[in-house]
Structures are given as structure tokens and as C-alpha cells.
Amino acid sequence: MPNKQRDWKFEFLRIVAMLLIVTTHFFADDNWAVHTDPAQTGTWAGATHNALSFLGQVGVTLFVLISAYFVATKTTSPIKRLWKLWIQIFLYSAPIFLLFLFLKWNHAIPEHYLAGVTVKSGLVSFLPITEIAYWFISAYFIMTAFSPFINKLMEHLTSAQSWILTAMIIWVTFIWRILNAQSQYYTDCGYLISIYLIGANIRLYPERLPRIHWYSALICTVISFGLCVVGTRALGRQNSMTAILGNPPTNLLTAGPGASPILAVISGSVIFIWVTQIRTLNRGNTLWSRLIIALAPSTLGIYLIHENFLIKPLLWDTVFKSPEPMGLLAKLIFAAATIALVFLVLMLVSYIYNFLIVNPAIRVVSRIHLSGRTTGRHIGIDDQTARNNPAE
Template sequence: MPNKQRDWKFEFLRIVAMLLIVTTHFFADDNWAVHNDPAQTGTWAGSTHNALSFLGQVGVTLFVLISAYFVATKTTSPIKRLWKLWMQIFLYSAPIFLLFLFLRWTHAIPEHYLAGVTIKSGLISFLPITEIAYWFMSAYFIMTAFSPFINKLMDHLTSAQSWILTVMIIWVTLIWRILNAQSQYYTDCGYLIAIYLIGANIRRYPKRLPRIHWYSALICTVVSFGLCVVGTHVLGRQNSITAILGDPPANLLTAGPGASPILAVISGTVIFIWIAQTRTHNRADTVWSKLIIALAPSTLGIYLIHENFLIKPLLWDIVFHSPEPIGLFTKLFFSATAITVVFLMLMLVSYVYNFLVVNPVTRAVSRIHLSGRTTGRHTGIDDQTTRNSPIE
């Protein structure tokens, strides 16, 4: 969409969402004792550290809700958006593999960072959606493909029916997982579609929503994180509760295999409603808003770089090369500084790469598509497309 049609508050929220995701990956890959020492397992410190992955799922929820909010009423073909999305993912995934192939040939970095350069990983890199190079992007792609059909269905439902459908999907996808750890109904695609339904309802029925203030969103987030910490602590120990729930994993309420991040979805939803209900003034008229709107498209590149299976081990080994900081405040300072530096560097790389490679290639392909579309019209072929960017 043209910049004049973008609301900077949602673009800023997109940036915050990605910052939360990077923060989660930072703590998920640190080499500190609270993370790696078996003696810390089940302690309050270990449970709090593990529960930090809650932040990443809040980021995922916000990212999907933004997308749902802007396409919730569109029933036109998603092919153009899917093609742009696939191309953007491919233009990161494939070149990164080729770069590491070159590094393996030149022996430019230690060999253990190049063990992942195989024929199989090449297939994954060149078919990133099908081979699930990134779980989020594959699920997001499927969600985007389903979105016009979901929207068409919701056009024929009343407000009550639409919310009932959403609650049913959330129940089957997320709640059953908590009540039965062996439930197989949770999938990445179902997870994102459940969030999409929430975002679509927020867009379609704003007057039916309660008024959310900043302090309500803050309280909800703090309480949800606290419950994650307590739940992770309880689930980390063998007790009557875990026996009743069928011995679920300790990360049940946070993220990762076996998880059901319902608390993060609740928190992210409340935050999003607050932002959606907040009125913006002079959007896209200030230096601040223009900067946000210019940088927001780089957020997807941040994810595609730092979560790439070849870059990820190298990146975090560099970040955690120094000895573990001593003391809580030292750790907090190091974490805040490192996360900020990594995030800003990734955003800079993504911004430049988008400017030099992704955007020119996308425009070139769009021109070819437009030319074919014009020819198709002369032959009686109708190819409906939308003007949305792939991350909306």
C-alpha cells in the first residue's frame, strides 16, 4: 500500500512485535547457567527465564493480528500477495544458502558452522515454504491463502456466529492442548488461523469490543507473564497436577514443541485492541511517523535473517562469545544492549537488502505480471489481484 494509506501506529506495532520475537530468540539461545545448568531446572529463576519465550508469542500474535486487521474484508484472489510473500522469503533463503556454500568452499569460517550446508538444506533453502525453512512463514503463507475464503465465510455469518466460530477454533487448537497434552489438533497453521479469526472480528465488529486503556493492556501482559512463570514452575516438577494433565511439557504455556501459548494470544490481543482503539494524529506527517513507515517493511527481513538455520548458530555464538555477565543488573544491561544492537543491525541489513535486491526484483516481476495480465484481458482472461504488501 502507498505510504499515505499506512497508519504509523500499526507499523510501529509491527516493529515492536519483531523486537519481541528477537528478544525471545536471544534468551532461547543464550549459554547462561540459568538456561543450561540442570540444577536450575524447575527453580523459579529457571522458570522465569524459560517463560521469556512468552514474549515471542505475543510478537507472533501482534504480527498476525495486524495482517488480519488489514485484509479481514478482502475476498479477492490472494495469488499476488502469496507470490510476493514467497518471492521475498526465497530472496533471503536461497542467497543465504549460496553464501554459506561459498564460505564452505573458501573455508572462511569454522567448519562446524558449515555442517548444515548439505543437499537437503539446499532443497529447504530453495523451497522454503514447502520444506518449512521457517515455521512461521510456512504457516503464515497458508493462513494468507485461506484468508479470502475465511472472509467470504464471515460475510455470511452474524457477529455472534463469527465469534462462536472463533472461540470453537481457539478451543480445539489451544485449550484442548492444555487439558490433554497428547492432543494432535494443535498445528502451526491452526494456531495462526485462530489468531487471524480474532483479528478479523476486531476489524469487523469494533463497537462490540470493550474499551481498552494502556494500563489494562499492561496489567493483562504482566498477569499473563506471571501465570506463565508460575505454570512453567509447576509443570517443571512432577506432581498431581502434571499427572492429571497427562505429563505435559514444562513449556506448555510458553512456546515450542508441545506448547499452547493461549496466555500470549490473550495478552497480544488486548494490546492490539488498545492500539486499534487509539486515535492517531498527524499520521505520516512527522519525521517520526515517516521513519517508522519507512522501516516497518524491514521487519520481515529481520526474521528471515536471524531465524535462518544457517545464520542462527553463528549469530548467537558471536553474541554470547563473552563470559556470562555476573549479577542480575549486569545481565539486564547486557541483554538490553545486545538485543538492541542485534535488532538495529538486522534492520539495517534488511532495509539495504530490500532496497537493493528485494524491491527491484519485486517491481520487475510485477511489471511482467502486469504485462501478462493486460494480455490476458485481451484474450478474455480475468486475473483478480490485490494491492496489499505481502506482510499485511
């Protein structure tokens, strides 16, 4: 949408969502003893550290809810949105592979960072969506492709039927995984489509939602995180309850393979409802709002850079070369400063790259696409005229 029509609060929420995702990846890749020492698995410290992955799933939830909120009323073809997404992903993934291929030829960085440069990884980099170079992007692409069909279905359901359908999908996707660790109904695509249904309901039936205040959202998030910590600790201690549940993985409530991040989805949904209910007096006419609107499109690039399978090991190994900070306060200061620095640098790189490469490429393809449609439309009119006037 043009900047004057974009509400900066949603763009700011998009930035916050990506910051939460980067924060999760920071703690998921740190080399601190609380993370790497198996003896810490069943402790409160270890459980709290592992439960920080909860934040990333809140970020994923917010990111998808924003998209669902603005797409929920569209039943037109998603092709334009899909090829724009594909171009952006390709223009990040393929050049990164070519860069590392160049580094491998010149032995510019340590060899163990170049082991991933193979024919197979080249295929993954040049077909990043079908080869699932990024789990989130592939699932998001499929969700976007399904969105107009889901929206068409929602048009023909009552409010009650729509919420019942959403509850059923959530039960199958999330709750069955918790009750049965071997359940195969949880998939990345099902995960995002479940969140999409929540966002669509929030957009279509705001009158059915309770009034959410900032403190309600904060309390919900704190309680959800607390339950995540308690549950993660219980799973790590392998007691009779875990045996009954089929010995699920210790990350069941957080993120990753085998997880069912229902607590993060609940928290993210409550936060999003609160944001939608905030009245925005000025959509984009202040310096602050214009800055947010300008930077928000760079958030996807942040993900595509730091989660790239070639960049990821090099990035976090560089970050954690320094000795482990001693004491909780030192760790918090180091984490906050490092996460902020990584986030800002990646946002700057993404902003510049989008400005110089991605956006011009999308504009060129858009002009070609529009030209093709215009030509096709003229051909269609001429053919119709000929049919109506056989003598011509």
C-alpha cells in the same frame, strides 16, 4: 498501501512485534547457567527465564493480528500477496545458502558452522515455504492462502456466530492441548488461523469490543506473564497435577514443540485492541511517522536473517562468546544492549537488501504480471467481439 494512507501506529507495532521475537530468541539461545543447568528447571529463576518465550508469542500474535486487521475485508484472490511473499522469502533463503556454500568451499569459518550445508538443506533453502525453512513463514503463507475463503465465510455469519466460531477454534487449538498433552489438534497453521479469526473479528465488529486503556493492556500482560511463570515452574517440578495432565512438557505455556501459548495470544490481542482504539491524529506526516513507515517493511527481513538455520548458530555463538554477566542487573544491561544492537544491525541490513534486491525484483515481476493480465484482457475482448460478430 501508499505511505500517506498507512497508519504509523500499526507499523510501529509491527516493529515492536519483531523486537519481541528477537528478544525471545536471544534468551532461547543464551548459554547462561539459569538456562543450561538442569537443576534450575524447577526454580523461580529458571521458570522466569523459560517463560520469556512468552514475549515472542506475543510478537507473533501482534504480527498476525496486524495482517488480519487489514485483510479481513478482502475476498479477492490472494495470489498477488502470496507470490510477493514467496519472492521475498526465496531472495533471503537461497542466497544465504549460496553464501555458506561459498564459505564451505573456501573454509572461511569453522567447520562445525558448515555442517548444515548439505543437499537436503539446499532443497530447504530453495523451497523454503514447502520445506518449512521457517515455521512461521510456512504457516503464514497457508493462512494468507485461506484468508479470502475465511473472509467470505465471515461475511455470511452474524457477529455472535463469528465470535462463537472463533471461540471454538481457539478451544480446539489451544485449550485441548493444555488439558491433554497428547492432543494433535494444535498445529502451526491452526495457531495462526486462530489468531487471524481474532483479528478479523476486531476489524469487523469493533463495537462489540470493550474499551481498553494502556494500563489495562499492561495489567493483562503482567498477569499473563505471571501465570506463565507460575505454570512453567509447576510443570518443571513434576507434581500430581502434571501427572493428571499427562506430564506435559515444561514449555506448555510458552513456545516450541508441544506448547499452547494461549496466555500470549490473550495478551497480544488485548494490546492490539488498545492500539486500534487509539486515535491517530497524524497518520504519516511527521519525521517520526515517516521513519517508522519506511523501516517497518524491513521487519520480516530481520526474522528471515536471524532465524535462518545456517545463520542462527553463528549469530548467537558470536553474541555469547563473552563470559556470563554476574548478577541480575548486569545480565539485564547486557541483554538490553545486545538485543538492541542485533535488532538495529539486522534492520539496517534488511532495509538495504530490500532496497537493492527484493523490491526491484518484486517490481519486475509485478510489471510482467500486469503485462500478462493486460494481454490476456485484450485477447478476451477480441474473442468476445468475434463471438458477437461472426461475420468478422
